[in-house]
Amino acid sequence: MELLVIFISALLINNFVLHYFLGICPFIGVSNRLDSAFSMGLAVTFVMTIAATVSWLIYYLLLVPYHLEFLEIVSFILVIASLVQVVEMFIKKVSPPLYQALGIYLPLITTNCAILGVALLTVLKKYNFIETLIFALGAGLGFTLAIVIMAGIREELEFADVPETLKGAGITLITAGILALAFMGFSGLV
Template identity: 80%
Template sequence: MEYLVIFISALLINNFVLSYFLGICPFVGVSNKIDSALSMGFAVTFVMTLAAIVSWGVYNLVLVPYKLEFLEIVSFILIIASLVQLVEMFIRKTSPTLYQALGIYLPLITTNCAILGVALLAVLKGYAFVETVVFAFGAGLGFTLAIVMMAGIREELDGADIPSPFKGPGITFITAGILALTFMGFSGLIR
């Protein structure tokens, strides 16, 4: 039950994109097509979960015993950067089309604050190992959910008659704002 609460909370109530406003760059950058948005979402979910697992290990097994907790940010960034490199190589090898579609946003997962945020928040909340995994996975799925919803809306917007001052980034940001507003509705779901 406790895991479910953590999961739902990371997925909906404290959605990393729409409540914490983390990871906005890929959220706006890769959300023009549902396909690439979904791939981006899964890539982020994968890196997020893996990064949270490894950084949990490094924090609790290396940093805490040696009383080096102050190194958490530096070491987490190192971990995330390495993992993104791995994921990038893997995607480049297995699917060049996906590699092209994600483009610059793939290496930019490195600086995606949502991923560092998950790793840091898991430590801050003192989660145990399984809790960290559930938390990171939920947060990743929450990111995927948000970016796919955004992509779906933006695909529809392509065919809509938008007043010219709102075209392009304008309508995108308005859409993101309205999405964030709707997600506020989840805030009373779990006390």
């Protein structure tokens, strides 16, 4: 039950994009097409879950025993950057067409603060390993959900009569704000 609460909370109630406003750069940048948004969301979910898992292990099995907790941000950034590099090399080797298609997303994942946010929050919330895994998975799927909804709305907005001054980033941010308000409705869920 506890795990379900953590999952639902990360997915809907404390959604990383619409509650914490983390990962806004790829959220705005890659949400103009539904298919690109979906790819980005999946790639982020995968990297986020692995990064949180590895970061948790490094923190509790290396930094805590040697009293090096002050290095957590540096080490987590290194873990995320290295993981993205490994994923990039791996995809390039095994599937060149996928690598070509993902080319733009991978650098964006490295600089996605939502991934660092998940790793830091798991330490802050003192989650155990399984809770970390479920939390990261929920956060990643929450990111995917938010970016896919946003992409759907933005595709519809292409046909809307938006005032000239609000076109582009303006209407996107207003939409994100309204979406965040809608997600506030989940607050009383758990």
